[in-house]
Amino acid sequence: MGVEEAKKIMMEHFANAARRFGLNELYGYIYGVLFFEDEPLSLGEIAERTGYSLSHVSTALKLLESVGLVKRVKKPGDKKAYYTAIKNIREWRREAYYKRLEEDIEQTKINLTRALKEIEGDDSEEAKRIRERIEFALERNAIAEKIVNIFLKNDEDEVLKKILECVEKKIREE
Incomplete structure (x- = not known):
């Protein structure tokens, strides 16, 4: 070989x-x-x-x-x-992947907030539905931001090990 x-x-x-x-x-x-x-x-x-x-x-x-x-x-x-x-895939994920996710999350937050401001004061049914969807998306976006920040600020392997430990513990408890 x-x-x-x-x-x-x-x-x-x-x-x-x-x-x-x-x-x-x-x-x-x-x-x-x-x-x-x-x-x-x-x-x-x-x-x-x-x-x-x-x-x-x-x-x-x-x-x-x-x-x-x-x-x-x-x-x-x-x-x-x-x-x-780039041979160190961990370095690539941190610098390229997670940083790009962070940028996308920030841009999403900006656009969702802008859209929410556009319907401020509008009490129509359609505006209420849109507001609910935007607020839900903002909540999910905030969760994604926290997760990406955890990966950016900590050793990726350690974070993944902790996540696996938590998930496995939860599964055993069920």
């Missing part, structure tokens, strides 16, 4: 993960290529290793960079952009 076979297995895993998220397999292959490299690679090197065109790889790298899975780096004295994968 060996190293190359292990890399091939993981490359397919990353490609399949991309497919599961509705993306082209190229996204997974790019991440896989970068995942196994110790040094950043140029756009051309990534295109060569994946077998895809420069334009396809460039487009995919922009998305991977925007979601925080890939980081663009510069080498001193070189004008080319180089790319490296």
